Amino acid sequence: MSNETSAPLPGRLVGSGLNKELAQTRGVTRRQVVGGVIGLTGIALLLGVAPNITSDTKAFAFEPPPDALEISFSPVLLISLIGVWYVAAGVMSFLPARFDRLALIGQLVAAALAVPLVLAVGLALSDARATNVTNLLDESLLLATPIALGAMTGLWCERSGIVNIGIEGMMLGSAGVGFTFYAILGNATSTPWLWVAILVAMLTGAALATLHAVLSIKYQINQIVSGVVINLFALGLTGFLRSEVIVPSGNSKGVATSEIEIPLLHRIPVLGETLFSGGPLHFAMYGIVFLTWLVMFRTAWGLRVRSCGENPHAAETLGIRVIVTRYQAVILGGFIAGVAGAWFAMEAQAGFEDNMTNSAGFIALAAMIFGKWTPWGAFGGALLFGFTRALGSRLQFLNVEIGDFGIPSEFFQSLPFLVTMVVVAGALGRAVAPAAEGLPYTPSK
C-alpha cells in the first residue's frame, strides 16, 4: 500500500478552496455567528455588568498630566449604551441578506466600541479614578512596530509565492548580530557605530532571507522546513553570540537610538506627541508600510512580484523571470526584518537577550493573514495586537477586581493572544492567500 512512501508536509499557510466546499455543507453563516456573539455580549452587558458595577464617575484622560484633558463619564451609562448597540448589532446580523451591509456596519462599530467598553469596565472594576488614553495609544504604536515590520517581511515573501515562517529567526538573528557589532565595535554607546549596527542588522536579515530563498527556490525544499531551519539557526547563533561575545565584552547594555520629534506637529494637542514623536526606526516603520503598499500595488515591479505569487507560469509566458523576481522580493523582505531586529536590540532598548523577539515573528504572520495579505490590512493587524498588549498591561496596572477576586496578571498577559485567536477564528471571513504560494516552481525549458 502506498500511503507510507510519501510524507506530505504542508506547504501552505491557508487552505482556501476546501473551506469553500466545507461551507457549502453548513447552514449558518459566519456573519450570523459573529452577530450572535456580539448580541449575547450586549445582553450580558445590560443584564449582568451594568447593574453590578459602581456608580462612581470615572474619567478618560488625554495627554500626560499636568496638561491632561479629562473627560468624565458614568461607566454605568456608557456600558449600558454600548450594550444596547451590541444587542442591536446582534439582531441586525440575523436579518435577511438585503441588510448585509447594515449588519457589517453594525459589527464594525461594535468592534470599535470594544475599546472604550473594555476601558470603562476596567475602570469601573478598579479603584482608580481615571486612566490615560494617550499613553495607551503611545504604547500600542510602539508595540506594533516590530509586528508591522515583520508583517511587511512576510508580505513581500508570500506575495511572491514563498511561504516564510522564518520571520522570527530573521528578526532574532538581525537583532543578535547587529547588537554584537554595536557592543564590540562601538562599546554599545557610540552613535555612529549604532547606525552601522543597524545597517548590519539589516544585512543579516537579508542574509538569512537569502538562505531561505536559496533553500526554497534553488533546492526546492519544503518552505516550512526552510523557515524552521532559519528559526533554529538564528536561535542557536544568537545565543552563541550572546554568551561567547556580547557578555564577555562587558557591553551588554548600551545607548539606544534617541527619540525624534517632528517639529511643530508634535505639539498638536492630544495626539501630537503620540503620532509625531518616537524613535527613528519607529518612523521608518510607517515609511516601510507606505512604500510596501506603493511599490507592490502601484509599480511595475510590484505587479510582477504579485504575478509570481499568483500564477508564476502565466508570468513566465509574459517574459517575467520568476526566479529572479522571487529572490528580489524575499531579500527585500529580509532587509525589512533586519529593521525589526534592529528595533528590538537598538531602539526599544539597547541590549540583546536570548530569544528577545518572543514570538513577534509569528504574530507578524498572524497580522499578515489578518490583513489578507495587504500592507494596510497587516498594519491594522499589528495595531490590533499592539493595542491589546498595551491594554492588557493597562488593565493589569489598574488592578481590576471582580468583587473580591483580583484578575490575575497572567490573564492580561494572554489577552493579546486571546483576541488574535478570536479575530482569526471569528471575524475574518475567507482569507485568500496568493494562489501559488508554497508551490515549487520549475521554469519551462
Place this chain on the structure above:
Amino acid sequence: MNNQTSTDDRPHRWILQTWNLQPVLIPLYAILLAFIVGGVLIALIGVNPFEAYWALLRGMFGTPDRIAGSIARSVPFIGSALALAFAFRAGLFNIGAEGQLLVGGLAAGWAGTWAFMYDTPGIIAIPIVIVAGFVGGALWGGIPGALRATTGAHEVITTIMLNSIALFGTRWLINSTDPKILRDTSASVPRTKEISETARLPQLVDSQPPLHMGLFLMLGLCLVVAFILKRTTFGFETITVGTNPHAARYAGVNVNRIIILAMVLAGGFAGLAAASEVAGTNYFFQPGTFAFIGFDGIAIALLARTNPIAIIPAALLWGSLLSGAPLMQQEADVSIDVVRVIQAMVLLFVAADAIVRWVFHVRDGTESHLDAPTTGLSSA
C-alpha cells in the same frame, strides 16, 4: 549498467553494495556536515573543535549513566515530534505542542495529586495519570482542530496563540497563592504537589535525567502511530485528507471529523509525553521544565520526514546533543548554543539533501524527492 566510475564514487558504491545503506547514508553525511559547520563556529572563538566535540561526545555517550541520560532526555521529544508528525499527515501544521505539553502535564500533575490516588495501587494510579495527560493535551489540540474545521481558522496562528495562552494559564494556576489553586506552597519553586508514590513510573536507571518506563510508553506510541498510519482505514483517511482533501471528500471521508480527530490525537500524544515526564522524571508539574520541547519536536518531526519510526533515531540524536552539551560547556568552555546551530544544520542538510549529495559526490539514488511539497490544502 553504468560503466563510468569516477574515483569519488567508488567508496560509496562499495558501501552501497555491501550494505543497503542509501537511506542512512545521506542523513549520516548531513550530520557530519553539520558538525563541520559547528566546528567552524567553535574555532572562531578560539577553541579547538575536536576538544569541544570530544567533550560533547563524552557528555552524550561517555559513561553508561550518560547514555541513559541521553536516552531519557530524548524520550519526551518522541511524543512531541509525533504530535507534529501525525497532524502533518492530515495536512495540519500543528506548532502547538508547547501548549499541548503544558496542559497535558498540568492535567497529569494534578491527577496525580487527587486525594484517592495516594491509596490507589500503581496498576490503576499510573494509567490514570497517563490518561489525564493524554486528555489534557488532546483538549488543547482539539481546540485549534475544531476551529479549523468549523471556521477555517488555520492552525498556524491558533496553535501559536494557544501556546502562549497555555503558558500564562498554567503559570497562573501554579503561581497563584491567593487563592491557592495548584501550588505546592511548601516547595521552593512554583510547582504542583508531588504526585502519589503509587502513580510514579518505575525508574530504570538513575541518570541525569532519570531513565524510566516512560521510554517504553513513547516507543510503544511510535509503533501505534506507525500502525495507524500504515494499516488502518483511519490512517488512510487521515493521509488522504492531508494529500488531497478534495478527493478525500469525494471518496466519502468526513474531512472535518478527520481534521478534528487528527488534532485531538496529536495533542494527546504531546500530553502523553508530558505525562511521562511528570510521572517518571519530576513527579510534579512545573511549567518551566517543558520549555522548547514542543519547538524541538517540530524540527525532529521534519528531520524524520514525519515517519513515526524515523522519529526515534531523530529524537535520540536531538536529545543526546542537548544532553551532552553541558559537558562541552564545562570542559571546553563552549556555549551550549552551538548545539542548536548544529541541530539547525542537521535539519537543513537532511532537508536539502542535494547539498549533501553535491559535497560528497553521491549520485541521486532511489529516493524520490520526498520534500517536494504537496499542496496539501490547495485551493481550486
Place this chain on the structure above:
Amino acid sequence: MNTTGAQVPVLEICDVTKTFPGVIANEDVSLTLNKGEIHCLLGENGAGKSTLMNVVFGLYQPNAGSIRVRGTEVSFDGVNDAIAQGIGMVHQHFQLIPVFTVVENVILGDELSKNGLLDIKEARRRIRELEQQYGLNVDPDAMVGDLSVGQQQRVELIKALFRNAEILILDEPTAVLTPGEVDDFFEVVQSLVDQGKSIIFITHKLREVLAVADRITVLRNGRVAGTADPKSATPQSLANLMVGRDVVFQVEKAEAEPGQTLISVNELTVDDDRGVQTVNGFSVEVRAGEIFGVAGVEGNGQREIVEAITGMRRSTSGNVTVLGHDTTKMSPRRITELGVSHVPEDRNKHGLVGSYSVADNLVLNRYYKQPYAIRGVRHAGPVDEEALHLVEQFDIRTPGIHVPVETLSGGNQQKVIIARELTGDVKVLVVAQPTRGLDVGSVEFIHNQIISLRDQGVAVLLVSAELDEILSLSDRIGVLYRGQLAGIYEGKDATREQLGLLMASGATEPEEVAR
C-alpha cells in the same frame, strides 16, 4: 531577399525536434505559415501540438531544427525574444491572473510607467483602442476572475495584440466556448486576418478545421502525419490521419429499454462557491437502463448540479430522490452506499490522489469495506487482487499497480476512475466530462463501458460539454442553460443545430461562470 511575386512565409518551422527525459515530443516537424493565412494544426491529445508551439513561442528550446521568421533564422532565448519578433500565443489553459484586472493582466511584463508608477490610464486607453480595432469587447477594469470564459479569451487576445503580435498561435481556443461564442470568435479571427495577421490554429475539432482553415497539418505521435487541403478533406480522412487507422465515430448501441425512475431531481437550486445561485430550479428524471445526457457549455450550473446530487454540495432548495431515498441532505458516503457511482469532472482534484498507488486509487470508494479492510485494519492482499483484476479488465496501461497514479497518462488515469466507479454494485451512475482531454481510443473504450452499464439497467446521468459525446451516447438529452433545463429531446430526434441554439439560447450569452 524576396523577389517580386514570391512571398516569403511569415513563419517557417524546419525539422524541429524537441525531447523531454524519456519522451520525444516532436520529431523532425516542419510547417510553414504564410502571411494572412489560417493554418490549422491538427492532432490528438499528446500528439505534440502544444509542445511545438511552445517551442515557437520561446518557452521551450528545440533540441534540433530551426525556426525562421520572415525569412530570417531566429533563436529564442525566452518568451521575450519571440514576442519581440511579433509572435503571440493564446494558450489552451489561459495564462491569466484571476485577481488582477484586465488592464493589469494585459500590461504585465510590458508595463507602461510614468514617474515610476504604473500608468493605468494610458494602458486603458490603448486597450480600448485595440478593442475597437478588432471587435474585442471587455471591460478593462473588470477582475479577470469575474469574466466569462469567452471574455477571458478576449483578454488573452488583447494581451498578444498589445505586444504587436503579427503571428498569432491559438491553442484549442474553442474548447470552452458555446456555439454562439464560437461564432463570435471566428468573426474576430476573420477580422484579425483581414488586418494582416497570420494565424496558427491548434485544435482537434474537425468540423471547425474544415470551416476556417486555409491549410492543414496533422501531427501524430510527434511527427507530421500529413498535410491536407480543406477543400478536399473530410472529417473521416482527417481523423484517419490523426489516429492512423480507421476511426469509428458513432458508438454502436442497442435501443434503450428504460425501467423505473431511479433519479428524481425536483426544482433544485444551488449556490456556487461565491454564494451566487447558479442552479435555478433544475428538475430531471432518469430511469434505469437509460442515459440522460445534460448538454451545455461549462458554467451553466453543471458542476453544482452534479455536486448537489452526489452530496458534495448543499442545495438551497428543492430535493433529490435516488433509488427511493431522499438524498437531498445526505453525505457523499451514504449516497455512494445506496449504489450511486460518480465519475467527477475534475479527475485530478476529486477523482484521484496523485501520489497514491494505482491500487489505492482503484479502491478509493471502497477501501473501508470488507475484504479490503476488516474492523478498521486494511488488508493489502485483497486490494492488490482487485487492482490487478481491474487493470486487466479495463486494459489500464501501467507499469504496475504500486506506481503513483499521477505517472499514468491522462487516458489511463481516467480509466482508473472508470474502472473504480463502474464496477461493484452500481445502480446509478453520475458521470461528468468523462472523456475530456483523452485520445480517440480511450474515448471509444469509455463510451462502450458506459453503454454497457446502461444495458445492465443502470440509470446514467451524463453531463458533458462535448456535443458529439452527448449525441452519441444519450437516450434522452436535456440542454442546461443558466441553471435550468431549456429543453428535453429524445436522443434520436435531436440535431446539433437545435441543441447548439439552446445551449446559447438565442442572442444572449451566459454571463456567470463558476470558477
